[in-house]
Amino acid sequence: MASPFIELEVGERTVKVTNPDKVYFPEIGATKRELVEYYVSVGEGALRALRDRPTNIKRHPDGVQTEAIYQKRMPPKHPDWLQSVTVTFPSGRTADSLRVTEVAAIAYCANLGTLDFHPWQVRADDVEHPDELRLDLDPQPGLGFDAARQAALLAREVLADHGMTGFVKTSGNRGAHIAVRIEPRWDFVQVRYAGIALARAIEARDPSLVTIAWWKEERGDRVFIDFNQNARDRTVASAYSVRAKPHAPVSTPVTWDELPDVDPDEFTIRTVPARFAKLGDVHAAIDDEAYSIEPLLELFAEDERGDMPYPPNYPKMPGEPKRVQPSKARSDT
Secondary structure: OOOOEEEEEEOOEEEEEEOOOOEEEOOOOEEHHHHHHHHHHOHHHHHHHHOOOEEEEEEOOOOOOOOOEEEOOOOOOOOOOOEEEEEEOOOOOEEEEEEOOOHHHHHHHHHOOEEEEEEOOOEOOEOOOOOEEEEEEEEOOOOOHHHHHHHHHHHHHHHHHOOOOOEEEEOOOOOEEEEEEEOOOOOHHHHHHHHHHHHHHHHHHOOOOEEOOOOHHHOOOOEEEOHHHHOOOOOOOOOOOEOOOOOOEEOOEOOOOOHHHOOHHHOEOOOHHHHHHHHOOOOOOOOOOOEOOHHHHHHHHHOOOOOOOOOOOOOOOOOOOOOOOHHHHHHHO
8 A cells, every 4th residue: 555645845846745644753743744844934044054065864764763864875766856966075985965955855855754954064066165164062961051052152252253253053952053154265174173273262261161172081061162073074963953852853043142041942843933934044144254264274273282183983184193082091101
């Protein structure tokens, strides 16, 4: 027997939604149909965050209670209008990745069980030069969103001191993300250097609140700024992505004026559409100005500490320190 389905008109496309009544979020009873319709309702904002970017998709085709499928390659069976772009991984291997060009592509992926979208920092017309610098503010265990909020406000001050404006959003969990539009003139290594320099400058303002320590044993009860999210093939959930939690929270763009009073638990698949209908995309101005990272690269070059460790799946990089956690390095001497 054929699976039940409905069809939604999304722009110029007709998107088929199979098993629309399948419950994806048992805690609130939200279905696959609600997931797809959510993405259509915030389509303008979601597309702004994803447009022309190589995008990884995190799928839960049987709901959030099941294990995720993290997919970096284009779905093997897809309509002709769905576009792709070739990317190169740190290993040197290449693959065709999803290239999001219209809201229907987002809806199509949602029908595959995609909850959150993870875009690269580059656009399809130049996959070697990022146009986005990212700050991933990750409160360590025991800390809540308020710590991320304080770190984000501190980051805003440091960015302003360098003549830059960032756009902040909730992560959909306890953290926060800040995106800075930059000129696509520098490669991944240089943009990562700029991210390290920026993170160090934020840490210097309040080392009791913020840390850039790569090794967990050194982070303490602070907010970790994951500088490696600026490396090749490292991604964060996009603006308006639904997160795989029982109450269907959403990674939601907010204004700096809103941030002091934001409660991220209030942003869900059922509340964000009304917010979007009222306010529109509060990050709509993100592409209005792109910044130079030269000042940050100068800071990095002047810092005697040099580079920081890369993630373990990366090849050894020139100038990178040893990838050995400090306690182990001490025990080996």
